[in-house]
Amino acid sequence: MYETTYHRPSSVDEAAALSARDAEAKYLAGGHTLIPVMKQRLASPTAVIDIGRIPALIGVEVSGDMLTIKAATTYFDIMNSADVKKSIPAIAHLTSVLGDPQVRARGTIGGSIANNDPAADFPAAVLALGATVKTNKRSIAANDFFKGLFTTALNDGELITAISFPVPAKAGYSKMRHPASRFALTGVFVAQMKNGDVRVAATGASQNGVMRVPGIETALKANWSASALENVKISPNGLIADIHGSAEYRANLIKVMAQRALG
Amino acid sequence: MSAIKLTVNGKSVSADAEDRTLLVHLLRDQLGLTGTHVGCDTSQCGACTVHIDGRAVKSCTVLVGQANGSKITTIEGLSRGDELHPMQAAFRDNHGLQCGYCTPGMIMSAVDMVHRHGGKLDEATVRQELEGNICRCTGYHNIVKSVLDAAGRMKVANAAE
């Protein structure tokens, strides 16, 4: 393994202090992105700060109309949480189709959104539900958090502590899985909020990472049904084209995945 | 170097190792438990699957520092002396392996799967749950058959205890 120093702080403050001391250090949560990229020498942190066992960063809470998932909660625990299944079942479903069982045993929601992979699942839920990303410094609205491929509003050393999701009236997620990597070839999260707002986000599709889909939002606001999307046209401009699929293919997938997400 | 303390297959183990070592390397190179395999460099194949605190994980993607203090079970820890674990016996009886490279990881994933589903498994669930384990030989057919067979045997074994 790459030459690096390992720290296991026991609190958020201790983790932040370790990070402040070393600009080249990185937080380590589930390690299911960071360790593979270190093996490939695509990342070479001088130190890794393991936040995976800090009690304040683990668990799920519901209060009123808010579901809060703490940053280092694993996918496995999210998927099996009675609170998640009851308040936002679409999140439990999203988690159950993320990666494979071993990945779900280790990977965390905080790691996923800090990494902001353009084909990751959780950014779609966070953006579509208009969640709030809480850090050790501030609260960041989902609309302001994702800044393009592998880029977020987080400053150096800033630690995500939790993500708070408003409980929607209705929500769903559907993805076309890449058969080898399990990531989203395109995945769409649809949400109808309790105030009537409709928000839709697609992952795996845009060259700039997770994005809202206004055409689908307008159609679903008028009529929350799969048939309402029949005549919606999604532009392939700016969408990913690679060996797995053209931009036109992904444009069509956005519509089809949105229809399936409606259930 | 750090003093790493683990419980491996029921025995307390102290090892001098760098925290940054991959768990699979500690198991294979320092503890001599070479049943756990390395089949890829991308965290995808599952040949390195072991249980950490009861859950199947890819030991090529866990640092020794992260595992410090945990209970680890490897493929060597499943049998009782000469008596194979029901999952191992089912793989043998159903011809669930060819070259055998993926088999330790398959078995560790499958045991965790049966534990999590309480023995209620069908073919579709087994196929879905084996997504983290790649086999280049068998075409999976007999692996799925082995897991379903073992799920039945493990239920009977639990009932008898």
Ligand SMILES: Cc1cc2nc3c(=O)[nH]c(=O)nc-3n(C[C@H](O)[C@H](O)[C@H](O)COP(=O)(O)OP(=O)(O)OC[C@H]3O[C@@H](n4cnc5c(N)ncnc54)[C@H](O)[C@@H]3O)c2cc1C
């Ligand atoms: C085989 C395989 C299949 C996968 N399939 C999918 C899939 O289908 N869909 C999907 O979405 N993902 C998939 N992943 C990625 C997986 O979800 C990762 O777990 C996730 O991207 C990163 O989460 P982590 O907890 O493992 O983070 P780590 O790898 O520990 O960290 C990732 C990055 O985030 C930073 N970080 C972590 N936590 C915080 C925090 N609280 N605050 C600030 N920064 C933080 C780290 O410093 C690092 O830069 C897959 C991974 C593998 C290995």
Ligand code: FES
């Ligand atoms: S060696 Fe661990 S997943 Fe392939």
Ligand code: FES
């Ligand atoms: S039996 Fe050869 S890889 Fe599975």
